[in-house]
Amino acid sequence: MTIVDSADELGRRDRKKLETRAALEQAALTLVAERGLAGVTVEDIAEAVDVSSRTFFNYFPSKEDALIGPSPASAAELREKLEAMPADIPVLEALRRMSRAEAERVQERREQWLLRLKVFEQNPSLLPRLVTSGTETERAITDAVARRAGVEPGTSGYPELATAAAMAAFRVAMIRWSAADGLPELADLVDEGFAQLAAGLPNP
Template structure:
């Protein structure tokens, strides 16, 4: 919780305008589809000029992505704070778990957003867990964390990219299930498979209750 506290009226209004633009964009695109919503529509719904819209977002699509601009830096900070004894993949799971919780807290907003992404596949690339920016930032943090041995063998890039992909898959699964299971649980499931080397699931035994074995908490 670090929103709209300790801020003057001006910055509060800025945040509010930004959020309003995001909401309007999301709502309109969910109703009519991406192609049938113009920037003017979105700006009009919030009663600002189109020019103002572009002062907040570089493109129409960016208004749909949401998420703080500070999210990347935030993840990075959390990651370097994890003790370096923790394996990289596990460390990534921990910080992404935080993100998952925060997403779950805005359930409706995110389900709407993910639905929009499903309906408009051209947006999907942008969702690769926030895009190249997040990935760069996290990769740097990963490399920094385990600065000991490896250098340019690209392990940090691989682990980070894979982890963010897994996160995206978990989100899409969560969305497809209409947000019924906890996103954090789906994330754990996905990461369990990752650290197990992505083995094929065994043909289901005659009877079983819940699908995945939860990893024993440390």
């Protein structure tokens, strides 16, 4: 086998893994939306994708993890996006651009994300796990904001507050987007939220 053949084989394996992971996520979301969290087992999810339970656990520690799935971008990716923006861009605008880019990535998988949000709404027991999964992301963004603002985390409170406000704006946009069945563009809703923050949240 040549080096090229080996590279092609590795590429096929990686694609197959990504396809299997995505299929397991989709099966988990679809089944839980239909039956509820308590009515679905790991075995049910694996069977829907025609793989073994052991294969499922190669990708996810639990069915809840399959439901939450990956964030649109990792904590490291978000931090890098902020750090790559020109230093003269104000913090709130940099956070808006970062959030808008994430909204566009979510929009590309509109149906799956709408289904995921529906599952979260129907199964409130998933929310604490969802919050926990966002902790690393919030910490990474806070660190990047602190460097951009030239302050130390935990001193003025500015990096923490700016990050929390940005994440809240994104979360509210997601809620509005889900409630409207994904009809508006998520990125536009994100822009609306940041515009209100930039204006100081005046009374409507």
